[in-house]
Amino acid sequence: MDQQDDYKKKVELFETMAEVEAKEKKIKASEGYGKAYLLSVLLPPIGLYYFVKYLFFTGGEDENIKAGIISLVLTIVSLVASLLLLGGLLNQPSSSQNLQLLKDMSSPDNQKQLLDLYK
Numbered sequence: 001m002d003q004q005d006d007y008k009k010k011v012e013l014f015e016t017m018a019e020v021e022a023k024e025k026k027i028k029a030s031e032g033y034g035k036a037y038l039l040s041v042l043l044p045p046i047g048l049y050y051f052v053k054y055l056f057f058t059g060g061e062d063e064n065i066k067a068g069i070i071s072l073v074l075t076i077v078s079l080v081a082s083l084l085l086l087g088g089l090l091n092q093p094s095s096s097q098n099l100q101l102l103k104d105m106s107s108p109d110n111q112k113q114l115l116d117l118y119k
Contacts, residue, residue, distance in 0.1 A: 033067045040074035044082065047075025 036054070040047030054068030104110055 033070075036067060036071045037074055040071045041078045044075045044079040047071045047078070051075070 036047070036050035040050060050071040051068045054064045054071065058064040058068075
């Protein structure tokens with residue numbers, strides 16, 4: 001009877017330790033996912049590294065595949081947003097064009113025309 005109780009306690013201890021270890025791995029993996037997501041947004045090409053890492057080199061677990069796909073999507077969204085912002089910045093008129101426009105508007109003839117338009 002005493003040996004059976006000891007055996008049950010050891011089995012329970014082993015199950016508890018295995019459960020704690022599994023939860024630790026899950027927490028560490030989720031911390032890694034957060035880092036991957038952040039770097040995917042801030043530095044888009046690095047997101048491709050996490051996509052390949054989580055999709056092909058982590059054993060095919062569902063959570064890892066999901067994290068890899070999310071990293072890829074965040075990378076694409078961040079890259080598109082960056083390109084759109086850069087394109088908008090480059091399409092703005094240059095300061096020399098603005099300077100010429102101000103010079104044209106400051107000439108007396110043009111000032112009179114502008115005042116007539118506003119009246």
